[in-house]
Amino acid sequence: MAKTETPGENAQLKDIISHAKEYGFVYPSSEIYDGLQAVYDYGAYGVELKNNLKRLWWETMTRVQDNIVGIDAAIFMHPTTWKASGHVDSFNDPMIDNKDSKKRYRADVLVEEHAAKLEKEGQAEKGKSLTAALARLLEAEDLDGVRDLITNEGIKCPISGTSNWTDVRQFNLMFSTQVGSVAEDSSTIYLRPETAQGIFVNFLNVQKTARMKVPFGIAQIGKAFRNEIVARQFIFRMREFEQMEMQFFIRPGTEMDWYAYWAETRMKWHLALGTPSAKLKKHDHEKLAHYANAAMDIEFEFPFGFKEVEGIHSRTDFDLKSHQEFSRKKQQYFDPEINQNYIPYVIETSIGADRLFLLTLCNAYTEENSEDKSRTYLKFHPAIAPVKAAILPIVKKDGLPEKGKEIMELLKYDFNVIYEDAASIGKRYARQDLIGTPFCIAVDHQTLEDNTVTIRHRDTTEQERVAISELHGRIAEATSFRRIFEKL
Ligand code: GAP
DSSP: OOOOOOOSSOHHHHHHHHHHHHTTSEEETTGGGTOOTTOEEEOHHHHHHHHHHHHHHHHIIIIISTTEEEOOOOSBOOTHHHHHTTHHHHOEEEEEEBTTTOOEEEHHHHHHHHHHHHHHTTOHHHHHHHHHHHHHHHHTTOHHHHHHHHHHTTOOOTTTOOOOBOOOEEEEOOOEEEESSSGGGOEEEEBOSOSHHHHHTTHHHHHHHTTOOSSEEEEEEEEEEOOOSSOOTGGGSOSEEEEEEEEEEEOTTOHHHHHHHHHHHHHHHHHHTTOOGGGEEEEEOSSOOTTOSEEEEEEEEETTEEEEEEEEEEEETHHHHHHHHHHOOOOOEEETTTTEEEOOEEEEEEEEHHHHHHHHHHHHEEEEEOSSOEEEEEOOOTTTOSOSEEEEESSSOTTHHHHHHHHHHHHTTTSOEEEOOSSOHHHHHHHHHHHTOSEEEEEOHHHHHHSEEEEEETTTOOEEEEEHHHHHHHHHHHHOTHHHHTTO
C-alpha cells in the first residue's frame, strides 16, 4: 500500500495536519501499516466536531426549512441506478502514467497546474490559452489531443523528471464489488459515488408517505466513495468520504429562481457559522456535468488556495426522467395547484462533511505570538466546538475535586464537558486551547465558600467570576444552534 501523502509545499497545511493528529482530530487510516492513501479516521475530538457539523447542517435543512425532510438510504443500490444516472458511462477522469516513475496523474490536472505555473511566471496569456485548449479537447473527448498538449508543452513528471508518458485513458471513479455468495451467480455492484441517487429513487416514496407538496426537499447525510486518481491535500480529496446532500424538487420553469435562492441561502449559512466573507467566493461552472443546466461552487480559501467546498447544481429533470426510463416506473408528480402531472426539476445542494471539517479546522487554527503571550488555539464557534467546557479544580485536594465532580453532574447530560485535575492549571488551560474548548471552569477555595467559579474564555483568556447556578444557562446560550439559525 502507498504511504499516506503529505503535501510538501504548504507549511500552514502541514501544521494543521500535525495538530489534527497530535490532538485527537484526524489520523491516517490503519496507520500502523503505514496508512492507506486518501483514507482517514477521526479521533475523540474529531468525531465530536464532525458530528456537530453534521447535526448543524441536518437541523438547518430539516428544521429551519419547513419543507424539507430527511432519509437514510443504503450505500449499495441496484446497479441499474448507476447506468441511469450516467455514472457508468460518464463518471470518468482522464489519467496518464509516467513510464519511468510508474506514477499515475490526472491528465487535466497536469495541464492546469502547468498553466497556473506559467501564469505565476508572468506568461498569463500562454497559461490562459493552454487552459482554453484543454477545455476544448476535453469537451470533444479528444484524449490523444490532451496527450499531445502534455508532450508539446514539455510537461514533466515531478518524480522522474521525464516526459515519458503513456496514452491518456478514461478512468471510471466508481469502486465496484460483487454481491452474491456463489461466484457464478454474483453480480457487480458499486459503492455509491454520490448520495443523491438514494434520494432520487425514493422521491415518490417520500413524497407520498411524508405527504410533501412541490416545492419540497429531501436531505441525506452519508458515505460516498470515489477511486480518486489524485488523492492529496489531507481530507480535502478522499476515497471514502461523507456527503450532505439535499435535492429540492420544483415545478419545471422555476429552476433559475430556486437556483439563485439556494446559492444565496447556502452562502449565508457559511457566513453565519463564522467563515469570513473574504475567504469565501462563488465560482460558476463553465463546463457543466452531464445532468446540469447551471452549476456553481462555493469556494473557501484553504492554505492551498480557493477550492470547492459545496456545489449548487440545477439538475433539471435529468435524474428522475432517466430513472423513469430505466425502471419503467412513472416518476411523476400531480400538482393540484395547476392540475398537471410533471416530472419535477431539481436544485441540489451538496457539501462534503470532511471538506467542511477541513474548512472549520483551517479557520479555527490560530497562532498567537505577542510579547506577553504565545499560544496556539482552535477558535471554533462554541456551537460546534467538540468540548463545550472543561471543569478544572485548581488543586487536587481540600474537597475541590469533589466540588468539580458535582459541577460535572450539573452539566454533563446537556453538554459535552470534561473534568481534569492533573498538571498545573496553566498547562490544563493550554491543553483546552489546543482542542478549542470555549470555556474553562476553575474550581478554587472560594468556590467552597460562596458557590462561585471562574470562567476563562478561550479567545480572550479573560476570566470572570460567576455563580455555579448560572453555568448551565451561560453555556446553553453560547453553544445553542439558535444563534446561528437566527442569522439565516
Ligand atoms: N451529487 C453531486 C455531487 O456529488 P460533487 O461536486 O462531485 O457533486 C459534492 O461533490 C461535494 O462533495 C463537493 O463539493 C465536496 O465537498 C465533496 N466531495 C466530492 N469529492 C470528494 C472527495 N473525493 N473527498 C472529499 N469530499 C469530496
